Amino acid sequence: xxxxxxxxxxxxxxxxxxxxxxxxxxxxxxxxxxxxxxxxxxxxxxxxxxxxxxxxxxxxxxxxxxxxxxxxxxxxxxxxxxxxxxxxxxxxxxxxxxxxxxxxxxxxxxxxxxxxxxxxxxxxxxxxxxxxxxxxxxxxxxxxxxxxxxxxxxxxxxxxxxxxxxxxxxxxxxxxxxxxxxxxxxxxxxxxxxxxxxxxxxxxxxxxxxxxxxxxxxxxxxxxxxxxxxxxxxxxxxxxxxxxxxxxxxxxxxxxxxxxxxxxxxxxxxxxxxxxxxxxxxxxxx
Amino acid sequence: xxxxxxxxxxxxxxxxxxxxxxxxxxxxxxxxxxxxxxxxxxxxxxxxxxxxxxxxxxxxxxxxxxxxxxxxxxxxxxxxxxxxxxxxxxxxxxxxxxxxxxxxxxxxxxxxxxxxxxxxxxxxxxxxxxxxxxxxxxxxxxxxxxxxxxxxxxxxxxxxxxxxxxxxxxxxxxxxxxxxxxxxxxxxxxxxxxxxxxxxxxxxxxxxxxxxxxxxxxxxxxxxxxxxxxxxxxxxxxxxxxxxxxxxxxxxxxxxx
Numbered sequence: 001x002x003x004x005x006x007x008x009x010x011x012x013x014x015x016x017x018x019x020x021x022x023x024x025x026x027x028x029x030x031x032x033x034x035x036x037x038x039x040x041x042x043x044x045x046x047x048x049x050x051x052x053x054x055x056x057x058x059x060x061x062x063x064x065x066x067x068x069x070x071x072x073x074x075x076x077x078x079x080x081x082x083x084x085x086x087x088x089x090x091x092x093x094x095x096x097x098x099x100x101x102x103x104x105x106x107x108x109x110x111x112x113x114x115x116x117x118x119x120x121x122x123x124x125x126x127x128x129x130x131x132x133x134x135x136x137x138x139x140x141x142x143x144x145x146x147x148x149x150x151x152x153x154x155x156x157x158x159x160x161x162x163x164x165x166x167x168x169x170x171x172x173x174x175x176x177x178x179x180x181x182x183x184x185x186x187x188x189x190x191x192x193x194x195x196x197x198x199x200x201x202x203x204x205x206x207x208x209x210x211x212x213x214x215x216x217x218x219x220x221x222x223x224x225x226x227x228x229x230x231x232x233x234x235x236x237x238x239x240x241x242x243x244x245x246x247x248x249x250x251x252x253x254x255x256x257x258x259x260x261x262x263x264x265x266x267x268x269x270x271x272x273x274x275x276x277x278x279x280x281x282x283x284x285x286x
Numbered sequence: 287x288x289x290x291x292x293x294x295x296x297x298x299x300x301x302x303x304x305x306x307x308x309x310x311x312x313x314x315x316x317x318x319x320x321x322x323x324x325x326x327x328x329x330x331x332x333x334x335x336x337x338x339x340x341x342x343x344x345x346x347x348x349x350x351x352x353x354x355x356x357x358x359x360x361x362x363x364x365x366x367x368x369x370x371x372x373x374x375x376x377x378x379x380x381x382x383x384x385x386x387x388x389x390x391x392x393x394x395x396x397x398x399x400x401x402x403x404x405x406x407x408x409x410x411x412x413x414x415x416x417x418x419x420x421x422x423x424x425x426x427x428x429x430x431x432x433x434x435x436x437x438x439x440x441x442x443x444x445x446x447x448x449x450x451x452x453x454x455x456x457x458x459x460x461x462x463x464x465x466x467x468x469x470x471x472x473x474x475x476x477x478x479x480x481x482x483x484x485x486x487x488x489x490x491x492x493x494x495x496x497x498x499x500x501x502x503x504x505x506x507x508x509x510x511x512x513x514x515x516x517x518x519x520x521x522x523x524x525x526x527x528x529x530x531x532x533x534x535x536x537x538x539x540x541x542x543x
Contacts, residue, residue: 186340187370187428191384191435192360201387205374282373285417 066252071259074252083253084244086236092260094236098154098229099222102161106169106218111211113166114173119203127170135167139228152233164225165218172214176207209276209283216272223265238264288351288438290314290337290362290471295346297332297497305344306332307497312473312490316438319465319472319508321486323479323537329497330475331443337473338364338441350438360384363432367444369424371416377403377427378412384435402430405467406460422453426460433468440465442474446481458484459517466512479533483507483526484517491536501536505529 048068054060055067062070079088086094113131116123139160146163150156180203188202230239238257245253276283292312298305307329314320314337322330335341336348339358348355350362358364363384371380378399379386385395396412403409406426416424425445432440445461446454458481465472465485476482482489489503507520507529520526 181368181370183366183368183370184372186338186358187364187366187431188383189358190338190340190360190362190364190441191431192387194387197387201383202372205372208374280374282415282417285373 063251066255070252071255074256083241091236091238091241095226095238098158099161101158102165102222105162106165110166110169111173114170115177117174118177131167131170139164139225143228147232157229160229161222161225165222168217168221169214173207173211176210177203180206209280212276219268288316290439291349293347295336295343295348298344305496310499314471314473316471319485319487321482321489322475322492323482324492325494327494328492330492334441334443334475338362360435361437362439362441363435363437364441365428365432365445367447369428371424371427373416377414380427381430381434383431402434406430421449422457429464439471444475461485462508462511483529
């Protein structure tokens with residue numbers, strides 16, 4: 001064996017010192033990943049089959065459980081002709097707009113609040129109890145108060161969603177800020193960074209992976225608040241569509257709405273994971 | 287001549303019953319390479335942090351040219367054991383960090399960063415991300431980043447501690463090259479006895495309970511390297527072996543074998 005065989009692996013050795021990931025030791029059996037996916041696929045297939053069978057054999061009345069074919073047909077019809085005066089796309093756009101407007105609001109408030117909790121004792125003293133108070137309250141509980149205060153317009157709906165998003169954004173930011181390595185901050189200070197520069201150039205970028213995780217959780221929380229937010233005086237939106245359908249016992253639209261909400265949630269999760277990979281490629285590699 | 291001086295400095299951490307360091311005096315002139323050695327708990331890193339302005343001394347005074355040290359500053363750049371580099375920046379941007387803080391224009395600081403990267407023999411790694419670099423390469427980026435601040439003093443807290451033995455050996459000469467090129471005073475903490483001998487112009491031996499100076503050695507092996515003598519020849523010199531034995535004795539003095 002010549003020495004050159006050792007020097008051929010420096011790239012793999014980069015992560016050696018952290019002791020966390022040693023990629024070449026204990027090669028992971030790739031089958032395990034594939035079979036987990038396979039099991040998931042089979043599970044879904046079995047559920048679909050059971051659903052189809054139940055409706056074909058008329059074990060359950062279509063009022064309670066419409067067949068997959070009926071739901072699919074309904075998707076096509078609603079997409080083309082609409083339901084309660086709006087097409088499926090218009091409902092989706094209305095809901096997405098509310099959730100993203102709320103997300104922007106939650107970021108604008110939550111990131112500075114999280115930063116304050118993470119870097120200052122006073123900030124933690126002020127905001128920690130408020131967030132802990134807010135976090136466990138279900139949106140349906142504060143919805144009436146928001147309507148009393150802010151009316152039944154669009155701002156109230158966005159606010160309901162934004163409140164649900166605030167705690168995850170702020171708490172993830174705070175956790176990220178507290179997790180910043182002391183040495184990194186000290187190194188920056190010894191290179192001449194002022195307190196503001198440390199925050200801007202070291203703490204915020206260090207906390208970014210955690211902040212993005214918070215956004216992902218917040219999107220999930222906000223999206224699941226949608227139905228509550230669209231409970232009052234909405235004319236469009238997926239939550240409104242489901243509620244209207246329920247009032248008329250149009251079960252296929254209800255089921256369709258649930259599926260669409262689930263699919264969009266899944267897509268959002270996927271997109272934000274992609275964004276994470278582009279924005280913070282170092283996460284987990286240090 | 288610029289001096290970094292610790293005058294009878296004591297360090298006492300909150301909640302600790304005993305001080306970590308008691309009345310230690312040090313003087314580092316520009317051009318000196320002072321190495322602190324000693325067993326664990328002797329307060330080496332505490333003293334370095336006082337010099338850096340990261341820890342406030344409980345007693346005594348730390349000064350640069352008579353001006354008291356009140357906090358960290360770019361005249362005393364610190365390099366830590368774990369590189370503390372910024373993974374969201376490339377190697378070049380890491381090196382240029384201090385210049386960016388000062389508002390130096392983008393292409394000026396890129397040029398300066400590339401010069402410093404060549405100085406640490408990483409001339410072609412400017413565009414690399416931090417996680418693509420090996421431990422030794424990261425530590426060299428860390429040194430270049432510290433030098434970019436144009437410090438009077440480099441404070442090195444076990445900078446080679448996390449490296450494997452062979453990389454360590456090579457980094458020792460890199461450190462000597464930088465020290466000669468940058469004309470700085472160096473204060474370094476290390477566990478390596480041979481490393482201390484190779485690098486230092488002065489070795490300060492500390493002992494714990496609470497940390498105090500037991501002996502100070504003036505050494506010349508680093509200067510011999512700077513004067514052009516190959517490092518292997520220096521290490522093979524019988525005088526090196528003798529100094530090594532003497533230093534080892536001083537470190538373990540008073541400790542049951």
